[in-house]
Amino acid sequence: MSRASERAYAAIRAHLLSGQVKAGEQLTEDQLTQITGVSRTPVREAVRRLENELLLVRSDTKRLFVADWSRDDIEEMFTLRQMLECHAAERAARRMTPGQLAEMEAVNRELKAAIALPEPDVARFLDANRAFHDAIIAAAASPRLGQMLARLVEAPVVLRTARTYSPEDLRQSARDHDELIAAFAAGDPEWARAVMGSHLRRAFHTFARTVGPATDARDT
Amino acid sequence: MSRASERAYAAIRAHLLSGQVKAGEQLTEDQLTQITGVSRTPVREAVRRLENELLLVRSDTKRLFVADWSRDDIEEMFTLRQMLECHAAERAARRMTPGQLAEMEAVNRELKAAIALPEPDVARFLDANRAFHDAIIAAAASPRLGQMLARLVEAPVVLRTARTYSPEDLRQSARDHDELIAAFAAGDPEWARAVMGSHLRRAFHTFARTVGPATDARDT
DNA sequence: CGAGAGCGTTTTGTATACAATAACCAGCTT
DNA sequence: AAGCTGGTTATTGTATACAAAACGCTCTCG
Secondary structure, three states: OOHHHHHHHHHHHHHHHOOOOOOOOEEOHHHHHHHHOOOHHHHHHHHHHHHHOOOEEEOOOOOEEEOOOOHHHHHHHHHHHHHHHHHHHHHHHHHOOHHHHHHHHHHHHHHHHHOOOOOOOHHHHHHHHHHHHHHHHHHHOOHHHHHHHHHHHHHHHHHHOOOOOOHHHHHHHHHHHHHHHHHHHHOOHHHHHHHHHHHHHHHHHHHHHOOOOOOOOOOO | OOHHHHHHHHHHHHHHHOOOOOOOOEEOHHHHHHHHOOOHHHHHHHHHHHHHOOOEEEOOOOOEEEOOOOHHHHHHHHHHHHHHHHHHHHHHHHHOOHHHHHHHHHHHHHHHHHOOOOOOOHHHHHHHHHHHHHHHHHHHOOHHHHHHHHHHHHHHHHHHOOOOOOHHHHHHHHHHHHHHHHHHHHOOHHHHHHHHHHHHHHHHHHHHHOOOOOOOOOOO
8 A cells, every 4th residue: 555545554553552542432534534644635545454453443424433342242353363364374285385384384483482581562562473373374375364354353453452371371372382383284274274273263362351251152 | 335346346346246347357446446436445345355365366466366266265264164054053043032933934935935936036035045044144143254254245246246056056056045034033053053054065076166177085 | 679768658556526315403383 | 302304524436636556569789
């Protein structure tokens, strides 16, 4: 994307992440031009993108609001992500090249360094974690799958700012990544899928623990 | 969407569907303003949407081109659609209300009427078919799932215009729908998922038969 | 000949003015 | 008091002019 609209996107996103703005609150394009420092045209493009990522929503009369993710919305999102990312892991296990595998090992070393004592660096962990998952998606070589996952992964980022990860959560995550790498090295799609499934499902429960109980137990 | 950009979207889409334009061909925003009769601003919004639906693609330098769907792309799309729509069928089976079920039965009667002899009306069939699948997605009550499926289903519409359906294809489709309705009436998620899976996979092979052989057999 | 620099043309990106529509509020009617 | 109605303001949508970037061409230099 071009410079101004990219800047607008990043600025609005940062603004949403910063927590200065409440879920359900209305935003106007004028406010956003002030926040971003660019004119309405690129702001509108950025807003379209954020709408697509479901960070912003529109009322029936085109007013713009900060999206409000319920616990059920989040669970739904995790379920979809699991479905798609397991598929991606399976595809990746079939297609991964030695170079890609080496790259993933490097990323995972970085991830482990980030959580090393004495002081785990959560932001650095999250960056490495994201790079790891992106590498899998890249190896899956499925543009539509990648696009969909990108949208799913974007949204919860908003919520994770206030989240606390225990050192054990971080270490378990690193172990999952080790096992995923082993599955890729073995070229075993079923293994990769299974590890990814438990990895994400556990992540959901870790996440959910801090949010509250489900309101509806019917669903998968 | 607003009037002008909606009109632009529909006009560009129709233009792509009409076959007057080849895959891979470049389009400029100016051309599109002429085709649509609106200014560049709403054209650009429509283009963003079509990019998102992967009917248009951008070069690395922001030039706009008609997307070129390879056989592998189409297979990938069907695979994703199957994954998501099976999930939707499963959810729908858990949640369907009597009113929704009656609605689906009505839609399926319309579908059967459309393919009745002497002269099956394929356009009418396609409309009813779409309504049927939309009803399932609605019953699944998962906004993100619905949004993703909408994008997946959009694209192949482009290609199916020239497609020929045998009367037997149409009848088998109607039978699948009958069985889906039975699964929903029974409230059996596994049954619904299984029927949807075979329904879509058969649709893929019907589709693929007219397109040509796969270039890569590694994938699911 | 071929590679690359310079320059006019084409195409996309941004700002801004104006138009259309939705929300708001006051005052009226019943 | 509840609900409509007219006008006023706030907000979004569209057109257009200008800026920036990419393309294609020619000309030059090695």
